[in-house]
Amino acid sequence: MSYGNDEDEVYTSNFEIGSYSETGVDGDGPSSNGSGGIRKPKILLMGLRRSGKSSIQKVVFHKMSPNETLFLESTNKIVKDNICNSTFVQFEIWDFPGQYEFYDSTFDGDLCFGDCGAIIFVIDAQDDYTDALSKLCSTVRKAYKVNPDIKFEVFIHKVDGLSDDHKIETQRDIHQRANDDLLDMGYQGVHLSFYLTSIYDHSIFEAFSKVVQKLISELPTLENLLNIFISNSGIEKAFLFDILSKLYVATDSSPVDMQSYELCCDMIDVAFDISTIYGWKSEDKGPFDNESQCVIHLNNSTVLYLREVSRCLALVCILREDNFEKQGLIDYNFVCLREGIHNVFDLKMTGGLTNGCLI
Numbered sequence: 001m002s003y004g005n006d007e008d009e010v011y012t013s014n015f016e017i018g019s020y021s022e023t024g025v026d027g028d029g030p031s032s033n034g035s036g037g038i039r040k041p042k043i044l045l046m047g048l049r050r051s052g053k054s055s056i057q058k059v060v061f062h063k064m065s066p067n068e069t070l071f072l073e074s075t076n077k078i079v080k081d082n083i084c085n086s087t088f089v090q091f092e093i094w095d096f097p098g099q100y101e102f103y104d105s106t107f108d109g110d111l112c113f114g115d116c117g118a119i120i121f122v123i124d125a126q127d128d129y130t131d132a133l134s135k136l137c138s139t140v141r142k143a144y145k146v147n148p149d150i151k152f153e154v155f156i157h158k159v160d161g162l163s164d165d166h167k168i169e170t171q172r173d174i175h176q177r178a179n180d181d182l183l184d185m186g187y188q189g190v191h192l193s194f195y196l197t198s199i200y201d202h203s204i205f206e207a208f209s210k211v212v213q214k215l216i217s218e219l220p221t222l223e224n225l226l227n228i229f230i231s232n233s234g235i236e237k238a239f240l241f242d243i244l245s246k247l248y249v250a251t252d253s254s255p256v257d258m259q260s261y262e263l264c265c266d267m268i269d270v271a272f273d274i275s276t277i278y279g280w281k282s283e284d285k286g287p288f289d290n291e292s293q294c295v296i297h298l299n300n301s302t303v304l305y306l307r308e309v310s311r312c313l314a315l316v317c318i319l320r321e322d323n324f325e326k327q328g329l330i331d332y333n334f335v336c337l338r339e340g341i342h343n344v345f346d347l348k349m350t351g352g353l354t355n356g357c358l359i
């Protein structure tokens with residue numbers, strides 16, 4: 001298995017588009033764009049210089065440690081990254097240079113925004129964000145004209161340096177000012193979603209998970225399957241994880257508590273590391289096979305239970321220790337859940353959305 005991050009192909013177009021890299025275990029190469037000719041949704045990372053765009057991409061999809069991002073060089077052309085981890089986590093990320101300008105004659109709005117699923121606009125919360133807000137509004141205006149279906153996601157980033165009160169105040173202020181500016185420009189129908197993020201904790205993974213979920217059309221079906229599974233198995237919370245990125249592609253409808261999410265991420269790290277260091281090595285297999293499972297009994301009478309769903313997806317559940325006594329029932333229900341999820345995969349595949357990538 002490899003995490004490719006070689007930037008090996010230069011795309012030519014009017015606007016300077018930079019290198020291309022492939023991430024995941026089963027992509028089929030930049031030339032076919034990883035989807036057999038059908039374009040995957042694009043996620044654009046935009047924002048001012050040094051706001052943290054490349055760091056987010058490297059930490060979430062290339063397992064770079066947050067401290068290493070201190071040495072990242074400034075991006076001077078659009079860098080495309082083809083993410084092809086599993087059926088549900090497939091898209092292109094375009095990392096924009098901070099100094100991009102829309103009035104530049106080489107900027108091609110149709111090319112950038114045409115088949116774009118979401119724009120993540122990154123604002124450095126540790127800096128004065130007045131310029132960032134005006135750039136956000138001009139970005140929304142330009143993109144909305146080309147493609148009104150784009151989801152606008154605002155990451156209020158680097159909040160690790162702020163106190164809890166300051167975080168809430170900053171979010172309120174940015175939310176208010178951005179929406180006022182859009183109203184003044186006559187864009188009252190545009191919805192912006194806001195997230196407080198940092199690469200130094202799990203908040204960036206949680207926020208990115210929510211963005212990715214918006215691009216998964218099968219999400220309500222997956223949530224429904226998880227709801228049925230947990231209510232019949234005595235489970236408190238269940239996440240369907242993309243193992244490579246630790247993004248959760250779906251969860252049941254009970255609220256997500258950050259601590260539970262962090263515990264599940266840590267469990268994936270442990271299982272993944274042990275499996276990749278000491279497990280069978282095979283080119284065409286992910287880190288887990290269909291026998292893979294992991295149980296951790298915590299010191300608060302809670303159990304973390306991981307089961308492989310497909311080679312890059314895992315189910316991680318949190319449940320009370322006494323409910324785990326009925327493991328046979330949980331396992332039986334899990335097999336039914338896995339079958340249901342595989343049926344959703346099959347439908348997606350026959351729908352032609354995921355040509356070229358296996359589950």
Ligand SMILES: Nc1nc2c(ncn2[C@@H]2O[C@H](COP(=O)(O)OP(=O)(O)OP(=O)(O)O)[C@@H](O)[C@H]2O)c(=O)[nH]1
Nearest residue numbers: 050051052053054055069070074075098158198199
């Ligand atoms: N404290 C803190 N620093 C961060 C965070 N994310 C990124 N940084 C730092 O911010 C600096 C700029 O990060 P980059 O990822 O290069 O920013 P960029 O937006 O890609 O910059 P350009 O390529 O110039 O547009 C680096 O020193 C990162 O270590 C964060 O969550 N918290």
